Amino acid sequence: MIRLAANLSMLFTEHDFLDRFAAAAATGFQGVEYLFPYAYSTEDLRAALDSPGLSQVLFNLPPGDWDAGERGLTSLPGREAEFRDSVAEALHYAEALDCPRVHAMAGLLPENADETTRAAYWETYISNLRYAASEFSKKGKTLLVEPINPRDMPRFLLNTQAQARAVLEQVGAKNLRVQFDLYHCQIVEGDLIRNLETQFANIGHVQIAGVPERHEPDRGEVNYPAVLDRLEALGYEGWVGCEYRPAGATAAGLSWGQAYGLTGQVLAR
Numbered sequence: 001m002i003r004l005a006a007n008l009s010m011l012f013t014e015h016d017f018l019d020r021f022a023a024a025a026a027t028g029f030q031g032v033e034y035l036f037p038y039a040y041s042t043e044d045l046r047a048a049l050d051s052p053g054l055s056q057v058l059f060n061l062p063p064g065d066w067d068a069g070e071r072g073l074t075s076l077p078g079r080e081a082e083f084r085d086s087v088a089e090a091l092h093y094a095e096a097l098d099c100p101r102v103h104a105m106a107g108l109l110p111e112n113a114d115e116t117t118r119a120a121y122w123e124t125y126i127s128n129l130r131y132a133a134s135e136f137s138k139k140g141k142t143l144l145v146e147p148i149n150p151r152d153m154p155r156f157l158l159n160t161q162a163q164a165r166a167v168l169e170q171v172g173a174k175n176l177r178v179q180f181d182l183y184h185c186q187i188v189e190g191d192l193i194r195n196l197e198t199q200f201a202n203i204g205h206v207q208i209a210g211v212p213e214r215h216e217p218d219r220g221e222v223n224y225p226a227v228l229d230r231l232e233a234l235g236y237e238g239w240v241g242c243e244y245r246p247a248g249a250t251a252a253g254l255s256w257g258q259a260y261g262l263t264g265q266v267l268a269r
Helices: 017-026 042-050 080-096 115-138 161-171 182-188 192-202 224-233 251-260
Strands: 003-007 031-033 055-060 101-103 142-145 176-181 203-208 239-242
Touching: 003 055, 003 251, 017 031, 017 042, 031 239, 042 055, 042 080, 055 080, 055 239, 080 101, 080 115, 101 203, 115 142, 115 161, 142 161, 142 203, 161 176, 161 192, 176 182, 176 192, 182 192, 182 203, 192 203, 192 224, 203 224, 224 251
Parallel strands: 003 031, 003 239, 031 055, 055 101, 101 142, 142 176, 176 203, 203 239
Antiparallel strands: none
16 A cells, blocks of 8 residues: 655645644645754654654755755765764654654765766765664664756766665665655656666655656656556555645645545645
């Protein structure tokens, strides 16, 4: 059965962040994800989850200076100490929120990076992931890597599903899995069902959005009912994160999710 999680960084932005949890639950979501929890206390986040009975299913490690354009520390040479601190902080939140998986954003290559620079960034990436996977394993948590399309995030180190498989092979950690974002995969590679089948044994989380505008999944070029049917037939038991930007009010665009338990109701403001 497909289980949907609301991405609260993108959905229900009509509400203040801590109010989005209840709004998501009111429309039928049972799980939530978002980019980062670190601006809020674990106590406030725990209360926002527990009141409507939601599961925290995913968030990201601290990304560096997000406002300055950084998109992850994992591959950045010379920032290893900062990365290790970010692992400790993420684990603190993951334990407090009973969140089983966390994504380590790879980070951006420098402008006009040559092969030598790329190799240095890749080496740092693998080394940092080995450290993080080991720390996460001690707490029974899963670490994720995610290929992201270079149109939305130029110079991101990791772009393809084949690269993600290479990462898992080189790191060699059982608790390192792939965050398979169908939106990014469609833009970079297409052939979604075959890519899902090839990658399936490595997948720890799935995300969806319409292509190309990143609106509701029933908009654009992807036949999501067919793709999700195949995902379910493969035996997927994890969550599917709804990481899209609503074209209008969030609840007004949830009719696509009725087959998966969403109701489209929303809290009065």
